[in-house]
Amino acid sequence: MTIDIDNAEEYDNPALYDQENNAYLEDVKFLSKWAAKADGVIIDIACGTGRATIPLALEGHHLIGVDLHEGMLAEARNKAEHLQLAIEWVEQDCSKLQLNVTSPMIYSIGNSFQHFLTNEDQDGLLSSVNKHLEMGGIFIFGTRFPSTEELLQPPTEEYWRSYVDSETHNTVDVYTISRYNSVQQIQHYTTTRKMKDGNGNIISETSTNIRLRYTYPQEMKRILGANGFEILHFYKDWQGTPLTDESYEMIYVCKKVSKA
Secondary structure, three states: OOOOOOOOHHHOOHHHHHHHHOOOOHHHHHHHHHHOOOOOOEEEEOOOOOOOHHHHHHOOOOEEEEEOOHHHHHHHHHHHHHOOOOOEEEEOOHHHOOOOOOEEEEEEOOOHHHHOOOHHHHHHHHHHHHHHEEEEEEEEEEEEOOOHHHHOOOOOOEEEEEEEOOOOOOEEEEEEEEEEEOOOOEEEEEEEEEEEOOOOOEEEEEEEEEEEEOOOHHHHHHHHHHOOEEEEEEEOOOOOOOOOOOOOEEEEEEEEOOOO
16 A cells, blocks of 8 residues: 555646645635644645645644655755755655654545545555544545536536746646546546647647545535544635535545544
């Protein structure tokens, strides 16, 4: 049971990841409120380049960031050192955590839960989190909601969004193609980025592939309970809105109530 590092093309360019994701702060604001109640070291699971780890450390919290991707961690270390933040960065498979610490709060954002593709991987993650949480400690994470619109898309290229590249100042249009395997509950995504010059001509094009597991709410309730967690709150977004059939995300706030 090991997370597939080959399923990580989307993260091979940490600078690009930051450029496309750093502006999103809703999850960080949510975590900040819970971190204020936590007395002790906080653990960021699948921390990436420290998008949430660093802001929480700037608030004065003691953070450990864990990720399997060496390049993402290297970028996180560089940013933390530049800000003179004493964050501990650990390269480990999050389904097999071995940290010499227990925490009052562990979290995982960026829909990282979807990278745990099998039942064994999911149980490994949750049992690892349980092992490193204090009794009564809080585990917060988000994952995409398996809505009909999300899963049953035609396997054709669809426009997603555009942004301006910070280095070249050219516009980049982002497209996706998705194919859902209902048996495995895994979505296969191809993301294509097309950079255009000032005249609208495509001057470069790159594609990456990734596989993501979708978990249904009743399924999630069962596996969380089986791994020693009680669901305290269950939302459709980081603003605390109740879940609906039209949701795109599921946000969980869980409490450790027993050992896994």
